Amino acid sequence: MGEWWTTVPIGTSMGNYDISSISHVTMSPLRQNNLVSMYSSLPLSKSSYNVISAFCTEDNIPQCISYMNQELASLGLSSTCIEASSPGGAGLSTVPALNAMYELLQIHRRNMGTLEELEKEQLKKSSSMEHMQMNNSRLKDQLELSIREKSGLHETERQLQLKIKTLQSCLKTEKEEVQKLQSIISSRASQYSHDAKRKERETAKLKERLGQLLVDRKDKKLAIDVLNCLGRSDGKRSHWKTAKATASHEGEMYKSLLSDYEASQRALMLENAELKKVLQQMKKEMMHILSPRQLSTRGADSDGEEKAGNSSRETLDQSCEHAREQLTNSIRQQWRKLRNHMEKLDSQASQVQNQLESNKEVIPRETHEDEMERMRHEVQQCKEFIHAQQQLLQQQLNTSFDDETAALLNDCYTLEEKERLKEEWRLFEEQKRNFERERKNFTEAAIRLGREKKAFQEDRASWLKNQFLNMTPFTDRRRCSSSDGQSALSISKFVFKFKKKYADTRFKSRSRVRCGDLSIFSLGEDENSLT
Amino acid sequence: MNFSEVFKQSNQLCKVSPDGKYLATCVQYRLVVRDVSTLQILQLYTCLDQISHMDWASDSLFILCAMYKRGLVQVWSLEQPDWHCKIDEGSIGLLSSRWSPDGRHVLNTTEFHLRITVWSLCTKAVSYIKYPKACQKGIDFSRDGCYMALAERRDCKDYVSVFVCDDWHLLRHFETETQDLAGLEWSPNGCVLAVWDSCLEYKVLLYSLDGRLLSTYSAYEWSLGIKSVTWCPSSQFLAIGSYDEKVRILNHITWKKVTQFEHPATINNTKAVVYKEVERRPAVGSDDLSLHNITIGTTLFNTQSKYEICPLPVQLPVVKPDPDRANPKIGVSTLAFSSDSRYLATKNDNMASVVWVWDMQKMSLEAVLEQTSAVRCFQWDPQRPRLALCTGNTKLYLWSPAGCVSVQVPTEGGFQVQSLNWHCSGDSLILLGKEQLCLCYMDTDQEDKFFRTSVQVAGMFLF
Numbered sequence: 001m002g003e004w005w006t007t008v009p010i011g012t013s014m015g016n017y018d019i020s021s022i023s024h025v026t027m028s029p030l031r032q033n034n035l036v037s038m039y040s041s042l043p044l045s046k047s048s049y050n051v052i053s054a055f056c057t058e059d060n061i062p063q064c065i066s067y068m069n070q071e072l073a074s075l076g077l078s079s080t081c082i083e084a085s086s087p088g089g090a091g092l093s094t095v096p097a098l099n100a101m102y103e104l105l106q107i108h109r110r111n112m113g114t115l116e117e118l119e120k121e122q123l124k125k126s127s128s129m130e131h132m133q134m135n136n137s138r139l140k141d142q143l144e145l146s147i148r149e150k151s152g153l154h155e156t157e158r159q160l161q162l163k164i165k166t167l168q169s170c171l172k173t174e175k176e177e178v179q180k181l182q183s184i185i186s187s188r189a190s191q192y193s194h195d196a197k198r199k200e201r202e203t204a205k206l207k208e209r210l211g212q213l214l215v216d217r218k219d220k221k222l223a224i225d226v227l228n229c230l231g232r233s234d235g236k237r238s239h240w241k242t243a244k245a246t247a248s249h250e251g252e253m254y255k256s257l258l259s260d261y262e263a264s265q266r267a268l269m270l271e272n273a274e275l276k277k278v279l280q281q282m283k284k285e286m287m288h289i290l291s292p293r294q295l296s297t298r299g300a301d302s303d304g305e306e307k308a309g310n311s312s313r314e315t316l317d318q319s320c321e322h323a324r325e326q327l328t329n330s331i332r333q334q335w336r337k338l339r340n341h342m343e344k345l346d347s348q349a350s351q352v353q354n355q356l357e358s359n360k361e362v363i364p365r366e367t368h369e370d371e372m373e374r375m376r377h378e379v380q381q382c383k384e385f386i387h388a389q390q391q392l393l394q395q396q397l398n399t400s401f402d403d404e405t406a407a408l409l410n411d412c413y414t415l416e417e418k419e420r421l422k423e424e425w426r427l428f429e430e431q432k433r434n435f436e437r438e439r440k441n442f443t444e445a446a447i448r449l450g451r452e453k454k455a456f457q458e459d460r461a462s463w464l465k466n467q468f469l470n471m472t473p474f475t476d477r478r479r480c481s482s483s484d485g486q487s488a489l490s491i492s493k494f495v496f497k498f499k500k501k502y503a504d505t506r507f508k509s510r511s512r513v514r515c516g517d518l519s520i521f522s523l524g525e526d527e528n529s530l531t
Numbered sequence: 532m533n534f535s536e537v538f539k540q541s542n543q544l545c546k547v548s549p550d551g552k553y554l555a556t557c558v559q560y561r562l563v564v565r566d567v568s569t570l571q572i573l574q575l576y577t578c579l580d581q582i583s584h585m586d587w588a589s590d591s592l593f594i595l596c597a598m599y600k601r602g603l604v605q606v607w608s609l610e611q612p613d614w615h616c617k618i619d620e621g622s623i624g625l626l627s628s629r630w631s632p633d634g635r636h637v638l639n640t641t642e643f644h645l646r647i648t649v650w651s652l653c654t655k656a657v658s659y660i661k662y663p664k665a666c667q668k669g670i671d672f673s674r675d676g677c678y679m680a681l682a683e684r685r686d687c688k689d690y691v692s693v694f695v696c697d698d699w700h701l702l703r704h705f706e707t708e709t710q711d712l713a714g715l716e717w718s719p720n721g722c723v724l725a726v727w728d729s730c731l732e733y734k735v736l737l738y739s740l741d742g743r744l745l746s747t748y749s750a751y752e753w754s755l756g757i758k759s760v761t762w763c764p765s766s767q768f769l770a771i772g773s774y775d776e777k778v779r780i781l782n783h784i785t786w787k788k789v790t791q792f793e794h795p796a797t798i799n800n801t802k803a804v805v806y807k808e809v810e811r812r813p814a815v816g817s818d819d820l821s822l823h824n825i826t827i828g829t830t831l832f833n834t835q836s837k838y839e840i841c842p843l844p845v846q847l848p849v850v851k852p853d854p855d856r857a858n859p860k861i862g863v864s865t866l867a868f869s870s871d872s873r874y875l876a877t878k879n880d881n882m883a884s885v886v887w888v889w890d891m892q893k894m895s896l897e898a899v900l901e902q903t904s905a906v907r908c909f910q911w912d913p914q915r916p917r918l919a920l921c922t923g924n925t926k927l928y929l930w931s932p933a934g935c936v937s938v939q940v941p942t943e944g945g946f947q948v949q950s951l952n953w954h955c956s957g958d959s960l961i962l963l964g965k966e967q968l969c970l971c972y973m974d975t976d977q978e979d980k981f982f983r984t985s986v987q988v989a990g991m992f993l994f
Contacts, residue, residue: 184753191731194857206643213622222621227614232635241698247696249702257740260722377784
């Protein structure tokens with residue numbers, strides 16, 4: 001406190017002092033900070049000093065004193081009041097002023113202390129904050145690291161799961177295969193055991209039979225008993241077995257094999273030739289398709305050359321492998337060209353399609369309209385043409401009606417009818433002739449019938465007479481029987497004839513009824529049915 | 532279509548002579564020879580025991596009757612009924628008996644396949660062939676009758692011997708690369724011999740007539756293999772049916788697989804026609820099953836059936852075979868080519884009531900026929916592409932590219948058709964029941980009309 005004197009002259013010329021006088025104040029190094037802070041606050045104090053210098057002047061001392069008292073009271077230093085040394089005087093009583101100053105210094109010191117403490121606190125806090133921040137950043141790093149680690153672990157876990165799945169599926173397939181193999185083994189085993197059992201049974205039977213034979217010892221000899229030997233089926237004599245026969249058999253066998261091979265080779269050759277022809281055709285057609293579109297003459301020339309070369313080669317050596325290769329290569333080439341061409345066309349078409357789709361409203365419709373117009377016009381023309389033709393035809397039909405042509409035409413219409421009529425007349429004539437013939441026959445038959453009827457009547461009369469005569473018991477038996485027989489026979493004959501005549505008469509009547517009808521067949525039928 | 536009356540037969544032994552004029556049937560121990568067109572009995576022969584096997588000679592003049600129990604074979608002549616021939620195998624027993632292609636030799640396989648005895652009817656001479664193999668089809672004659680292929684087994688190895696049928700001269704003898712030879716068959720042109728292994732190994736070997744191995748074909752390993760093999764009549768294709776329910780077709784030029792036909796349980800996405808047999812039971816109205824009603828209505832118990840065309844997809848009935856048993860009922864067991872090689876008919880054993888018809892020109896499925904019960908027998912007409920099949924009931928079923936028809940066999944007492952055989956002219960069918968046989972005459976004039984009507988019927992269901 002000692003060095004803290006500021007030469008503050010009490011009263012006069014406070015305002016004249018400037019900072020340089022204050023800078024002369026010597027301080028203890030303890031208070032260096034305070035000094036610094038004082039220095040820092042110097043501009044402020046300067047201004048405040050300036051204010052202070054402005055504050056108290058010689059004229060306003062009592063006001064200043066009262067003001068100061070008020071301020072001190074507000075600060076809680078009511079005990080020390082500054083008094084004037086003499087009333088109305090320019091001086092100041094030192095004791096209260098010094099007390100006030102001392103109080104103020106105390107206050108100031110206390111404030112400094114708290115400031116120091118606060119600064120310490122602040123330092124501490126800032127260091128701790130730094131520490132916290134460092135921790136924070138470190139922990140953040142750690143967190144990031146651990147997150148990365150976790151994702152890595154997830155990844156490995158997923159891969160392992162995948163591996164597990166594949167291994168499980170492998171296991172399943174292996175199990176299935178094992179099962180399949182087991183089933184195969186079991187089926188084979190059952191087959192083997194079945195076969196083995198069968199063989200065992202057979203050997204058992206064999207043993208039994210062997211035993212039987214050994215016991216029996218009565219061998220039933222094998223023999224053949226034929227009534228007479230047969231001839232060979234092909235009628236030839238059988239030959240001795242000789243080496244020549246063996247050789248001939250071999251020869252036969254090889255001949256048949258060779259013929260079979262030849263036949264198959266022929267078939268294959270034919271097939272080959274067919275296929276070659278087809279390939280040639282295909283090649284020609286492909287070249288034909290491609291050649292009009294060939295822009296480069298070189299290409300066409302090469303094709304032409306190739307073609308010429310090929311044809312010449314092919315005519316020379318059909319079965320040469322070289323020629324075959326040539327053919328297949330050329331076909332492949334042509335096919336490649338065709339395919340490229342088709343691809344180009346396809347792309348062009350798609351492009352055109354796209355174009356069309358974009359310019360849909362304008363161009364195609366125009367062309368479409370034009371086409372439609374043209375077609376309508378054509379249709380109209382055709383219709384007119386047809387009309388004209390029809391009219392002309394009609395005219396022709398109508399105008400050719402002169403008298404003679406009319407007559408001719410009329411005649412031609414009735415000509416058909418005339419022909420038909422002639423035909424019918426002919427038929428009619430024929431029928432008439434037939435009918436005449438029939439009538440003649442019938443009349444003849446009628447005449448015959450009349451005669452026969454008469455004869456019959458006579459016979460009947462004579463027979464009756466005879467009968468009557470024969471009824472007497474005096475006649476000869478033999479004669480009677482014979483005559484009986486005769487008469488019986490004659491009776492039957494007469495009956496038959498009578499029937500026939502009756503039939504004839506019936507016919508005649510019937511034919512008379514049906515004179516216009518030439519149904520000869522039905523008459524025949526009647527004849528049959530009546531007799 | 533006319534049906535003859537029913538005749539007796541035993542043992543399903545009923546064969547038409549190769550020239551198509553005569554029909555021979557066996558009734559117990561009698562052999563009856565009839566004329567095919569009139570069915571009048573022409574000859575009657577009596578054998579010494581019940582006939583187990585009967586066969587015509589190739590020239591239609593002789594018939595052999597084999598009696599396996601007695602070990603006897605009797606040969607009868609048609610021209611000379613007095614002529615007789617008896618072959619006694621003695622104590623060695625008889626397993627099977629057959630004619631040689633020239634009709635003058637009889638080949639007897641003795642019991643236990645000890646040997647094959649060749650009896651000559653011309654010279655009464657005997658020859659023996661040792662070590663024949665006991666397998667499904669160990670002996671085959673080429674179609675022209677010149678060569679015979681015989682499977683042999685010596686020292687646990689398979690061999691094939693080729694004999695010239697003229698004088699039984701051994702032409703070739705070669706070992707085959709099979710584990711256990713199951714069968715062999717000549718191609719129709721007589722130049723290639725197909726040899727196949729047992730079902731434990733899928734292997735088909737093709738040998739040329741002179742014994743060279745032309746090619747080997749094996750579709751897969753380990754699973755059960757070949758079940759049936761058949762040649763195409765034009766020798767172009769070899770069809771192999773296997774246990775994996777597929778048929779593989781090999782071509783004769785490269786002997787490689789051309790295509791394979793599968794038999795799935797569900798059919799969809801195909802242009803084939805699926806015919807399903809649908810039964811219609813006549814309504815049994817009244818309750819009075821008086822005798823009168825029963826006798827009148829054998830139709831009361833006869834169900835009518837017709838074919839309907841099913842729209843795709845179609846589910847076929849499948850019977851799963853017992854996996855523990857040997858020779859399981861699964862796989863393609865029956866294959867038959869039509870005479871013009873145009874069609875192939877197949878039957879898959881676990882869909883036993885379904886017959887599949889494949890078109891060989893397009894190499895695709897042509898038709899599927901689903902019957903109401905298991906198909907027992909099917910055979911192609913020797914002259915035209917017409918398939919006849921039977922399922923053990925009283926009906927006869929016919930398929931042709933024009934359509935499909937089911938015909939009731941009009942006999943009293945119900946004639947169950949167990950198997951059938953076409954006459955070589957394709958004009959008639961011989962239907963065999965258990966103890967009976969019946970002939971069915973196809974009306975050749977009406978044939979097209981017949982199938983046209985069935986197509987119309989089918990058409991009704993299509994549209």
